[in-house]
Structure formats: C-alpha cells, structure tokens
Amino acid sequence: MNEKFFDLKKEKQDRMINAALKVFAINGYQKASTDDIVKEAGISKGLLFHYFGSKAGAYTFMYEYSSRFMTMELERAVSLREKDLFRLLEQMEEAKSVLLSNYPYMQKFLLTHMGLNDKSITEAVAPYVDKVPQIMGEIMERADYSRIKDGVDTDLLVRTMYYVTRGLMEMALVTGMGSDVVLKEAVAYYEMMRSQFTKEDYLFC
Amino acid sequence: MNEKFFDLKKEKQDRMINAALKVFAINGYQKASTDDIVKEAGISKGLLFHYFGSKAGAYTFMYEYSSRFMTMELERAVSLREKDLFRLLEQMEEAKSVLLSNYPYMQKFLLTHMGLNDKSITEAVAPYVDKVPQIMGEIMERADYSRIKDGVDTDLLVRTMYYVTRGLMEMALVTGMGSDVVLKEAVAYYEMMRSQFTKEDYLFC
Amino acid sequence: MNEKFFDLKKEKQDRMINAALKVFAINGYQKASTDDIVKEAGISKGLLFHYFGSKAGAYTFMYEYSSRFMTMELERAVSLREKDLFRLLEQMEEAKSVLLSNYPYMQKFLLTHMGLNDKSITEAVAPYVDKVPQIMGEIMERADYSRIKDGVDTDLLVRTMYYVTRGLMEMALVTGMGSDVVLKEAVAYYEMMRSQFTKEDYLFC
Amino acid sequence: MNEKFFDLKKEKQDRMINAALKVFAINGYQKASTDDIVKEAGISKGLLFHYFGSKAGAYTFMYEYSSRFMTMELERAVSLREKDLFRLLEQMEEAKSVLLSNYPYMQKFLLTHMGLNDKSITEAVAPYVDKVPQIMGEIMERADYSRIKDGVDTDLLVRTMYYVTRGLMEMALVTGMGSDVVLKEAVAYYEMMRSQFTKEDYLFC
DNA sequence: TATGAATGAGCTTTCATTCAT
DNA sequence: CATGAATGAAAGCTCATTCAT
Numbered sequence: 001m002n003e004k005f006f007d008l009k010k011e012k013q014d015r016m017i018n019a020a021l022k023v024f025a026i027n028g029y030q031k032a033s034t035d036d037i038v039k040e041a042g043i044s045k046g047l048l049f050h051y052f053g054s055k056a057g058a059y060t061f062m063y064e065y066s067s068r069f070m071t072m073e074l075e076r077a078v079s080l081r082e083k084d085l086f087r088l089l090e091q092m093e094e095a096k097s098v099l100l101s102n103y104p105y106m107q108k109f110l111l112t113h114m115g116l117n118d119k120s121i122t123e124a125v126a127p128y129v130d131k132v133p134q135i136m137g138e139i140m141e142r143a144d145y146s147r148i149k150d151g152v153d154t155d156l157l158v159r160t161m162y163y164v165t166r167g168l169m170e171m172a173l174v175t176g177m178g179s180d181v182v183l184k185e186a187v188a189y190y191e192m193m194r195s196q197f198t199k200e201d202y203l204f205c
Numbered sequence: 206m207n208e209k210f211f212d213l214k215k216e217k218q219d220r221m222i223n224a225a226l227k228v229f230a231i232n233g234y235q236k237a238s239t240d241d242i243v244k245e246a247g248i249s250k251g252l253l254f255h256y257f258g259s260k261a262g263a264y265t266f267m268y269e270y271s272s273r274f275m276t277m278e279l280e281r282a283v284s285l286r287e288k289d290l291f292r293l294l295e296q297m298e299e300a301k302s303v304l305l306s307n308y309p310y311m312q313k314f315l316l317t318h319m320g321l322n323d324k325s326i327t328e329a330v331a332p333y334v335d336k337v338p339q340i341m342g343e344i345m346e347r348a349d350y351s352r353i354k355d356g357v358d359t360d361l362l363v364r365t366m367y368y369v370t371r372g373l374m375e376m377a378l379v380t381g382m383g384s385d386v387v388l389k390e391a392v393a394y395y396e397m398m399r400s401q402f403t404k405e406d407y408l409f410c
Numbered sequence: 411m412n413e414k415f416f417d418l419k420k421e422k423q424d425r426m427i428n429a430a431l432k433v434f435a436i437n438g439y440q441k442a443s444t445d446d447i448v449k450e451a452g453i454s455k456g457l458l459f460h461y462f463g464s465k466a467g468a469y470t471f472m473y474e475y476s477s478r479f480m481t482m483e484l485e486r487a488v489s490l491r492e493k494d495l496f497r498l499l500e501q502m503e504e505a506k507s508v509l510l511s512n513y514p515y516m517q518k519f520l521l522t523h524m525g526l527n528d529k530s531i532t533e534a535v536a537p538y539v540d541k542v543p544q545i546m547g548e549i550m551e552r553a554d555y556s557r558i559k560d561g562v563d564t565d566l567l568v569r570t571m572y573y574v575t576r577g578l579m580e581m582a583l584v585t586g587m588g589s590d591v592v593l594k595e596a597v598a599y600y601e602m603m604r605s606q607f608t609k610e611d612y613l614f615c
Numbered sequence: 616m617n618e619k620f621f622d623l624k625k626e627k628q629d630r631m632i633n634a635a636l637k638v639f640a641i642n643g644y645q646k647a648s649t650d651d652i653v654k655e656a657g658i659s660k661g662l663l664f665h666y667f668g669s670k671a672g673a674y675t676f677m678y679e680y681s682s683r684f685m686t687m688e689l690e691r692a693v694s695l696r697e698k699d700l701f702r703l704l705e706q707m708e709e710a711k712s713v714l715l716s717n718y719p720y721m722q723k724f725l726l727t728h729m730g731l732n733d734k735s736i737t738e739a740v741a742p743y744v745d746k747v748p749q750i751m752g753e754i755m756e757r758a759d760y761s762r763i764k765d766g767v768d769t770d771l772l773v774r775t776m777y778y779v780t781r782g783l784m785e786m787a788l789v790t791g792m793g794s795d796v797v798l799k800e801a802v803a804y805y806e807m808m809r810s811q812f813t814k815e816d817y818l819f820c
Numbered sequence: 821t822a823t824g825a826a827t828g829a830g831c832t833t834t835c836a837t838t839c840a841t
Numbered sequence: 842c843a844t845g846a847a848t849g850a851a852a853g854c855t856c857a858t859t860c861a862t
Contacts, residue, residue: 004845004846008846026320027233027235027236028232028233028236030232030236031232031233031235031236031237032236033830033831033832034831034832034833035830035831035832043847043848044847044848044849045832045833045848045849045850046833046834046835046847046848046849047846047847047848049832049833049834050846050847054832054833055832055833114379115231115379149401151400152397152400152401153393153397156393156394156397157397160365160369160394160397160398162372163368163369163371163372163373164365164368164369164372166368166372167364167367167368167369167371167372168368173320174319174320188358188361189361189365192357192358192361192362192365193365195356195357196354196357196401196402197401209821213821238855238856238857239856239857239858240855240856240857248822248823249822249823249824250823250824250825250857250858251822251823251824251858251859251860252821252822252823254857254858254859255821255822259857259858260857260858414825418825436732437732438643438645438730438731438732440643440645440646441645441732441733443851443852443853444852444853444854445851445852445853453826453827454826454827454828455827455828455829455853455854456825456826456827456828456854456855456856457825457826457827459853459854459855460825460826463854464853464854465852465853465854522730522732524730524785524789525643525727525729525730527641527642527643527646528646559811561810562807562810562811563803563807566803566804566807567807569782570775570779570804570807570808572782573778573779573781573782573783574775574778574779574782576778576782577774577777577778577779577781577782578778580729598768598771599771599775602767602768602771602772602775603775605766605767606764606767606811606812607811619842648834648835648836649835649836649837650835650836653845658843658844659843659844659845660836660837660844660845660846661837661838661839661842661843661844661845662842662843662844664836664837664838665842665843669836669837670835670836670837
C-alpha cells in the first residue's frame with residue numbers, strides 16, 4: 001500500500017474507497033472486478049494499482065480502513081455512562097448511521113467478508129478481523145441486564161436485536177433507503193422490544 | 206433447459222442441483238464458475254451445458270426449481286387451521302428445515318438472488334420471484350393478531366421475526382450447524398417472543 | 411506442466427514446440443509474446459496455458475525438452491572410440507547439425523537462454539542448465555591429450571576451442587548462415603588448431 | 616536526445632549515465648524499468664524523458680556514449696608502435712580494465728547489448744555498433760603477421776583470438792570475476808597461442 | 821448419454837509516457 | 842528546469858461455451 005494515497009484530496013480518497021467498498025461488498029473478493037472499481041471511482045486502471053499494488057492489497061486496505069473507522073465511530077457515539085440495553089443499541093445504531101452516510105457500503109463490506117475463505121486475504125486481514133466484534137462486545141457488557149424481565153434469556157434477546165439490526169441494514173442496502181430512515185426504523189424496533197422486555201419499574205427511566 | 210434432465214437418476218439430479226445451488230449461493234451469479242459446479246457435482250463440463258444450455262440457463266432452472274420446492278414444502282408443513290402467529294412461524298420453519306436437509310444451500314441461494322441486478326437473469330426469473338413471498342404473506346394473513354398485546358405494531362413484530370429467522374439461517378450456513386439444531390434454535394427465539402408479545406389470556410393455549 | 415501434452419499427436423506437439431522455440435529464440439523470454447506463439451503454432455491462447463500453465467512454464471518445458479534432445483543427439487553422433495580432440499569436436503558439431511534440421515530454432519533458443527537475467531526462470535531451469543555442458547565435458551575427457559604438444563595447458567586449449575565453437579554459433583545466428591556452412595567453418599578452425607597443437611608424430615593419423 | 620543534457624553539471628550527468636548503465640546492464644533492455652533508473656539516479660521520472668525522450672532514446676544515448684568512451688580509451692592505451700599481435704591484444708585488454716573504474720557497468724552494458732533481440736533498438740544503435748569492432752580491427756591490422764608461422768590463415772587466427780576474448784568476457788559476467796582476474800586470464804590464453812603460432816625466431820623478442 | 825480438449829473474449833496487472841503544476 | 846500523479850495500451854492468464862468423439 002502506497003502511503004501517498006493519504007496525500008490525495010479527501011474527496012478523491014473517498015471516491016476510491018467508496019467504489020472499492022461497493023464492488024467488493026456486492027461481488028465478494030474473488031469475483032469483484034478492478035474494472036468495475038475504477039469505473040465506479042472514475043479513475044484509470046493504473047492508478048488503483050499505483051496506490052494499492054494489487055486487487056488483494058486494495059481489499060486489505062479497505063478492510064483495515066473500515067475496521068478503524070467503525071471502531072472510532074462506535075467510541076464516539078456510545079456513551080460510557082449508558083446502562084440501558086436498548087439505549088446502547090440505539091447509540092451503536094447512531095454510529096452505524098454516520099458510517100452509512102459517509103461510506104454506504106462499508107457495513108455490507110464488513111459483513112460480506114465473513115463468508116470469505118481466500119487464505120491469502122484472510123491472513124492479511126487477520127489482525128483487524130476481531131476489532132469491531134470485540135468493541136461491540138465490550139459495549140454490550142456495560143448493559144444492566146437487571147432491568148430485563150425475569151425469566152428472559154438475555155443472550156437470546158441480544159442476539160435477536162443483532163439479527164434485527166443486521167436484517168434492517170441489508171434491507172436498507174437493497175431498497176436504498178437513507179441512513180436517517182434506517183436509524184428511525186431501528187429505533188422503532190428497539191422501542192417495541194424495550195416496551196415488552198423491560199421490567200415495569202424501569203420503563204420510564 | 207433439456208427436459209431429459211428429469212430422466213436421470215434422482216441421485217444424480219440432486220447432486221447437480223446441490224452443486225449448482227452451493228456455488229451460486231456462495232459466489233453469486235456473475236462470479237460463480239461452471240468449473241466449480243461440475244467439480245462439486247462430479248460430472249463433466251459438457252454435461253452441464255447439455256442439460257441447461259448455459260450458465261444462465263442453469264441459474265434460471267435452479268431458481269424455478271427452488272421456488273417450486275419451497276412453495277410445496279410450505280403448503281405441506283403449514284396447517285390451514287393454525288391461527289397463532291408464532292405457531293405459524295414454527296411451521297414455516299419446519300418447512301425450511303426440511304428444505305435445508307434436502308438442499309442445504311437452497312435458502313441461501315434464494316436470498317442471494319435478491320441482491321442480483323443482472324437484467325438477463327432477473328427477467329428470466331421474474332415469473333417465479335414473487336411466488337414464495339406471496340404464499341408466505343398468505344400464511345401470515347391467516348394469523349389471529351387479536352392475541353397480540355394491544356399497542357404492539359404487528360407489522361413491526363412480523364418483520365422482527367423475519368429478520369431473526371433469516372439471521373439464524375445465515376448463521377447456520379456460516380457455522381454449518383444441522384437443520385434440526387436450527388429448528389430448535391428458531392423455536393427458542395419464537396417462544397421468547399411469544400412469551401412477551403402474547404396477551405396473558407392466550408399464553409397457555 | 412500438463413502431462414497430457416504427450417498424448418497429443420506428435421505432429422501437433424512438434425508444431426507447438428517449434429513455435430515456442432522460434433518465438434523465444436527470436437525475441438528472448440521477456441519480449442516473446444504468448445500471442446505470437448499461439449499464432450505461429452495455429453492453436454488458441456487457452457490451449458497453451460492448458461498444457462504449460464504459464465509463459466514461464468512453457469519456457470521451462472522448452473528448455474528441458476531441448477536439453478534432453480541435444481543430450482541424445484550428442485550421445486548418438488559422437489563415437490565412444492574416438493580419441494582425437496579435434497575429431498571429437500567435429501563429431502559434436504555434426505550432432506548440432508542434426509538438431510538444426512529437426513528443430514530449426516533449438517540451438518538459437520539454448521544460446522539465447524545464456525543472456526537471460528530473469529531469476530524465476532533461471533531457477534526453474536537450473537537442473538537442466540548443466541546437462542549439456544556436462545555431457546560435452548565427459549566427451550572431452552575421452553580425448554587423448556598425450557597427442558598434444560608438451561608444455562601446453564590442455565585445459566586452456568579445450569576452453570579455447572569451446573569459446574571458438576560458441577563464438578561461431580553466435581556469429582552464425584547473426585548472419586543466418588546454414589548448418590552445413592557452420593560445420594565447414596568449424597572444421598577449418600579445428601584444423602588450424604590441430605596443425606599447431608598436435609605433436610608431429612600424430613599429425614597425419 | 617536533448618543536447619542540453621551536456622549543460623548539466625558533470626556530476627549529475629554521470630549520476631544519470633551510471634544509473635542507466637547499471638539498470639540496463641543488470642536487467643537487459645526489456646526488463647529494465649525507467650522507475651529503477653530514476654530511483655538509482657535520484658531524479659524525477661519526467662526528467663529522464665525530458666532529456667532522452669524515451670526509454671529507447673536513453674538506451675541509444677548510453678550506447679553511443681559508451682562506444683565513444685571505449686574508442687577513446689583504446690586509442691589512449693594501445694601503442695601505435697606495437698607490432699606483436701599478442702601484445703596488442705594485451706594492451707586492448709588493459710584499456711577495458713580502465714573503463715571499469717570510470718563507469719563500472721559500461722563493459723557489462725556493452726556486452727549485454729550483444730544478446731539483445733529488439734529490432735527498434737538494434738536499428739537505432741546500428742551506426743555505433745561497429746565503431747568499437749572497427750577500431751579494434753584497425754589495431755589488429757597494425758600487427759606484424761610476418762612473425763606468424765607460415766601456412767597459418769592469419770584471419771582465422773585473429774578471429775580465434777576474438778572469440779576467446781569475447782567468451783572470456785561473457786564468462787566473467789556470469790561468474791562475476793574482477794577485471795584484474797579477467798586480464799590475467801586473457802594474458803594466459805594469449806601466451807598459449809603466441810607460443811604455438813609465432814615463428815621460433817621471434818618467440819623471445 | 822457423457823467426455824474433456826479446444827476456443828477466445830475478458831480479466832488482472834505492468835510500465836513507458838504524458839502533463840498540470 | 843523539475844516533479845510525480847495519472848494514463849491506457851498491451852501482456853499474461855481465466856473461464857463460459859463448443860464440438861468431435
């Protein structure tokens with residue numbers, strides 16, 4: 001990876017990043033075409049290779065960049081004092097909302113990566129692959145589960161929220177709805193769940 | 206598509222179908238390789254084209270076949286008399302469970318198709334693309350939403366269940382867990398939701 | 411390298427071999443184009459790669475094949491009973507003459523290889539690169555150096571003959587003179603050296 | 616070629632010349648990269664093309680420059696009064712030795728050129744390619760062939776010495792031996808030939 | 821019915837060359 | 842004069858598709 005990439009104008013950097021994220025996210029690594037990436041970014045074939053060396057290099061860079069960006073956004077958006085499970089989820093969703101409006105395909109790109117089994121890629125990406133799940137785990141551990149109704153399997157509940165969140169995001173990608181709409185939708189889901197799974201005493205905190 | 210395909214031994218038909226479903230599901234249409242399909246199916250390159258004419262022909266056949274199969278299984282597994290939302294979901298899950306044990310990648314194949322934007326393919330597949338959502342909608346309309354607690358947005362609830370179901374399935378594909386385990390997991394999720402969203406009076410019906 | 415190459419008809423094998431030898435010999439490895447090779451051989455692009463895997467693979471195969479062929483011809487043409495240094499050189503020259511009529515560009519190909527700087531190629535070819543010099547060395551060891559005038563460093567003499575032979579070949583390639591002319595020229599050089607370096611007693615044997 | 620090149624400081628001229636000679640000599644024309652040359656010379660990409668127009672132009676200039684420089688050295692090192700064939704050869708070898716200390720890669724560059732097959736280059740270089748051989752020929756014509764034994768084809772003998780000299784150089788390039796070792800080896804060959812081809816009367820002059 | 825050798829358009833990658841600064 | 846980001850044509854290689862057997 002050529003460090004001079006960062007000397008380019010931010011607009012051009014992001015045009016290249018967004019193009020790569022989109023093409024990788026839609027097609028996966030193996031079948032993504034560099035032609036599609038450069039066409040989407042509006043640059044020449046040679047320039048992609050000038051900065052990233054190879055298709056694999058471009059993928060690795062995008063993964064590292066996305067991992068760092070998402071980590072930063074999560075740390076920025078999620079309050080360290082928040083205890084409520086659903087409020088934490090909301091704040092994480094806000095972080096992703098910012099992500100989506102800056103890099104529309106970044107989330108899908110990170111998700112698509114999970115199904116990848118190309119050894120040379122997975123090895124290069126290994127140091128970053130656990131960063132986001134780890135920080136998300138740390139956030140969820142801060143939740144005060146004593147507010148959840150007795151008898152509810154909190155693990156099952158958290159995973160339900162995860163599936164809903166993820167499903168919403170994929171739906172957003174297919175329908176092309178804006179990040180503000182996604183955030184509003186997510187909050188509606190969280191509120192519905194919160195209204196049923198939170199003990200009466202805490203509902204109006 | 207060469208109709209003589211159905212004269213082959215059922216075992217060979219299914220070997221070819223499963224191979225194609227797997228490769229299409231994992232890579233998507235554009236980037237799936239016919240070499241991978243024939244290798245997975247243990248047949249020669251020529252035979253695939255003898256029966257399906259082209260890669261696009263194979264894809265179209267797989268989609269039509271999957272759509273028909275899923276429709277049949279849903280009609281078989283879901284009781285016409287059932288009114289409870291979560292029981293209906295359970296029965297639909299049973300149908301998918303049967304699907305998964307016969308054609309492990311059929312569900313993922315159908316889901317992967319949603320992100321496809323190849324015009325020549327989407328047009329060929331158009332007549333079948335709404336069949337499964339339509340029959341699922343019909344099933345959900347049979348549900349008696351009067352059992353759901355007042356104030357709950359039933360549409361939101363149904364979509365939540367949809368996201369959970371779908372997320373579970375994708376998780377199953379990644380971890381490789383069996384269809385029986387998936388079914389058991391799904392039921393656990395449904396029961397948790399049922400326990401919180403159903404009116405007290407109906408809980409033990 | 412795909413061993414099924416040897417199942418092809420001999421005529422097709424040789425067509426491919428001669429085409430590759432010609433293009434590699436004329437242009438050198440780097441500038442030789444696979445397009446030129448397949449055009450010359452009258453085959454498709456894909457087939458070259460089907461059998462040889464890569465341009466480097468084709469080159470390596472050609473080198474190994476040429477090395478083996480030349481070794482065989484040397485063993486056939488040079489008499490095991492011959493003792494005279496200059497007669498041995500003549501017989502080796504006859505062997506090369508036969509080579510030229512079967513694979514016109516094989517000698518030039520082998521010579522062109524000497525100027526090659528590509529590490530990945532020279533490494534792959536390493537096991538064969540000494541085969542021909544080795545058998546030539548063995549032949550020269552059979553020479554009866556007692557016929558050479560006293561006080562002459564025979565090693566220096568043999569190397570002189572090697573340089574002359576090689577220089578002649580390169581000259582032949584540049585000027586494009588036929589294999590019969592080269593043979594005649596070489597004999598002239600050998601005779602001149604023989605006349606000065608052989609003891610008087612043996613000169614007319 | 617832009618004549619303003621010669622207005623540059625001698626130090627910068629030589630830095631560019633030595634960089635180009637080195638990269639061309641090590642990699643050959645085809646595989647030499649302009650990127651390597653400008654990096655080695657510590658100049659920008661554009662400047663190389665500003666002065667030499669193209670990669671081929673740079674090569675042609677280097678060849679012409681080297682040819683002139685070698686001619687000058689030969690004229691300086693070889694005595695106009697020397698008559699002995701083998702002494703002349705020795706003095707020419709000394710000239711080449713001096714070359715090495717001014718432009719370390721010049722000899723290797725000139726030799727590497729011999730293996731070049733690129734038509735567009737060989738044509739551009741054609742006017743200079745015979746300059747050095749020509750002056751060498753002129754030097755050899757000064758030799759007093761009356762000292763050579765009667766009956767010997769002197770033309771054949773000179774060409775033999777040429778092949779030996781050239782073969783030795785190529786050997787030196789492959790094995791990487793120093794210029795002093797090459798000179799010593801060459802003298803050994805010359806002495807062996809002198810001892811056999813010179814008339815008895817002149818042997819100890 | 822079944823095979824796999826053969827094809828050629830299209831993909832990834834390289835690198836000499838240009839041009840705005 | 843000097844820079845180096847940007848270009849795109851060309852090369853090596855892949856893969857859907859065909860066809861003789």
